[in-house]
Amino acid sequence: xxxxxxxxxxxxLKLVGDPLLAEDLAQDVFVRVQxxxxxxxxxxxxxxxxxxxxxxxxxDHFRAAGRLPETNGDPKALEAIxxxxxxxxxxxxxxxxxxxxxxxxxxxxxxxxxxxxxxxxGLSHGELGSVLDISEGHSRVLLHRGRAALKELLRNNxxxxxxxxxxxxxxxxxxxxxxx
Numbered sequence: 001x002x003x004x005x006x007x008x009x010x011x012x013l014k015l016v017g018d019p020l021l022a023e024d025l026a027q028d029v030f031v032r033v034q035x036x037x038x039x040x041x042x043x044x045x046x047x048x049x050x051x052x053x054x055x056x057x058x059x060d061h062f063r064a065a066g067r068l069p070e071t072n073g074d075p076k077a078l079e080a081i082x083x084x085x086x087x088x089x090x091x092x093x094x095x096x097x098x099x100x101x102x103x104x105x106x107x108x109x110x111x112x113x114x115x116x117x118x119x120x121x122g123l124s125h126g127e128l129g130s131v132l133d134i135s136e137g138h139s140r141v142l143l144h145r146g147r148a149a150l151k152e153l154l155r156n157n158x159x160x161x162x163x164x165x166x167x168x169x170x171x172x173x174x175x176x177x178x179x180x
Contacts, residue, residue, distance in 0.1 A: 004046060005030070008054050011121045015058050015105070017098045025061060029054045048131040051121040055113055059105055103153045111146035118143050 008029050013022035032053055104116050113132060117123045118139075123131070128139040 004050050007047060008050050011051055012054050012058055014097070014120050015055075015101045015116065017101075021061075025054070025057055028057050028061075032057065045127055045130075047121075048117070048123050048127040051117055051123060052113065052131045055116050055121075059109075059112065062105055099158065100150070100154065103150060103157065106153060107146055107149050111142060111149055114139060114142040115146035115150060119147075 005026065009022050009026040012025045012029075013019060016022055016025065029050065033050065101116075101120065104112055104120070106112075107115060110132070114128060117128055117131065118125070125136040125139040125143075128134070128143075129136045132139070134142070
């Protein structure tokens with residue numbers, strides 16, 4: 001499992017934006033894996049199984065706390081970017097990705113799983129089918145529905161302002177589900 005630790009931590013970091021929290025939650029994943037390793041049927045890859053467990057742990061963490069994940073920027077991101085325009089574009093992209101990842105957690109469970117595992121963790125529809133015990137076709141349908149629901153959540157809850165010098169995406173005062 002040591003080989004998969006960095007993959008799980010990176011996946012969780014994309015969802016929560018906080019390296020320390022990502023490390024803590026990754027540890028929780030491997031504790032759960034130790035307790036439930038007998039439940040791994042081998043129908044999917046270990047990577048798929050671990051990402052599914054990680055997603056559930058992240059969702060459980062934020063549900064229990066009754067809060068949204070923080071969208072902390074990575075200070076080392078500035079070191080990797082060459083000029084001012086690249087810095088601004090890189091920070092905007094990172095902030096928008098963090099915002100989107102937060103709202104993925106508010107989708108209904110099955111849609112959230114498919115969107116996060118496909119678009120964030122990079123699992124194929126075949127791997128999703130194995131992990132979630134659904135067909136590849138159903139995985140594609142759920143991904144389409146999940147992306148549409150996510151788009152609606154963002155439309156109802158975010159104020160996008162790319163024309164100003166302010167924050168490009170600001171939350172409205174309360175979460176509006178939009179009939180999801």
